[in-house]
Amino acid sequence: MYNPSIFSIFRQVKQSSNLKSMKQIQRLTIILLVILPMIGKSQNIILKTIDDVRFSKMINGEHFGLQELTLKDIQGSPYLNDEFEKGTVITTQGEKYVDIPLRYDQYQDEMEFEKEGKAMAFSPKSVVKRAEFGNRIFTYTTYQFTDNKTKQGYFEILADGNVRLLSQHTIKFFDKEKEKPYVDPKPARFDWPLEVFYIQVGAFPAQHISKKKNLLEAFPKHQKEVADYYKANKLSSKSKDDLIKLVNYYNSLN
Numbered sequence: 001m002y003n004p005s006i007f008s009i010f011r012q013v014k015q016s017s018n019l020k021s022m023k024q025i026q027r028l029t030i031i032l033l034v035i036l037p038m039i040g041k042s043q044n045i046i047l048k049t050i051d052d053v054r055f056s057k058m059i060n061g062e063h064f065g066l067q068e069l070t071l072k073d074i075q076g077s078p079y080l081n082d083e084f085e086k087g088t089v090i091t092t093q094g095e096k097y098v099d100i101p102l103r104y105d106q107y108q109d110e111m112e113f114e115k116e117g118k119a120m121a122f123s124p125k126s127v128v129k130r131a132e133f134g135n136r137i138f139t140y141t142t143y144q145f146t147d148n149k150t151k152q153g154y155f156e157i158l159a160d161g162n163v164r165l166l167s168q169h170t171i172k173f174f175d176k177e178k179e180k181p182y183v184d185p186k187p188a189r190f191d192w193p194l195e196v197f198y199i200q201v202g203a204f205p206a207q208h209i210s211k212k213k214n215l216l217e218a219f220p221k222h223q224k225e226v227a228d229y230y231k232a233n234k235l236s237s238k239s240k241d242d243l244i245k246l247v248n249y250y251n252s253l254n
Helices: 004-015 022-045 212-217 223-232 240-252
Strands: 085-091 096-105 110-115 118-121 128-133 136-144 150-159 163-174 189-201
Touching: 096 128, 136 163, 136 189, 150 240, 163 240, 189 240, 212 223, 223 240
Parallel strands: none
Antiparallel strands: 085 096, 085 128, 096 110, 110 118, 128 136, 136 150, 150 163, 163 189
C-alpha cells in the first residue's frame, strides 16, 4: 500500500545531517517495519465488507448468567425481532449493502446479520451509520450518559430531520430463581423490555427525555412555537406517538 508519509520519512533520513551512522538508519528501518503493518491494518479495518467483518459469534454457543445457560434454556428473547429480516446497511464510509438479513439484540446492544446460517455482529459497532429492516431504522450514535459523560449505542430513529427523535431499546436478563417454600421458582428469562426516548440535535450527543421541561428545552430554536403546539394538542412527554408529532412539527418550522 502506498503511504506518502512513509516515503517522506525515508527522504528525511537521506537528507538529515544528524544521522551520521548506519546504526541509526538501521534502528529507524526496524521501527518502520513494525509500524507499517499497523498502519495498513488501521486503514483497512473500517473498509472491510460485511462478509469480512472481523468479529463473529454463534448465538446458541453464548452463555448467560451464573448458570451458563444458552438461549434455548431461557424464557423470552433478547431480540427486538427474533427472526432476521432483509434490510439495508449504510456504513460510515458511505458503502451501501442491500438484502442483508438483520436483527437487533437489545440485551447486548448489537446489530446482527446472518451469514451461512450463523448470527454475526458488526464490529466495530460504529461502522453502522444506518440500518433499515422491517419497518425500523437504526443508527449508532453518541448519547449523554451523565452530566459529564457520554456513551455510544444503537438507537431506533423515530423521527428524522434537523432534530431527531431516537429510541433506546433494552431488556434485562434474570437468572433462574432458587426454590422457596410454597412459591414456584421463576425460570431464567429475558424480561422488562424498556424503550427510552432521546432528542438529538445535529451531531451533538442525544439527550434523554424524561419530562416536559427537558423535552421543550432540548429544541435549539422555536421553543415558544413548540411549547404552544405541545399545549394546544395536549401532548405527553411519555407518549411515543406524541413525541413523533412534536419533533416532526419542529422540523417543519426549519
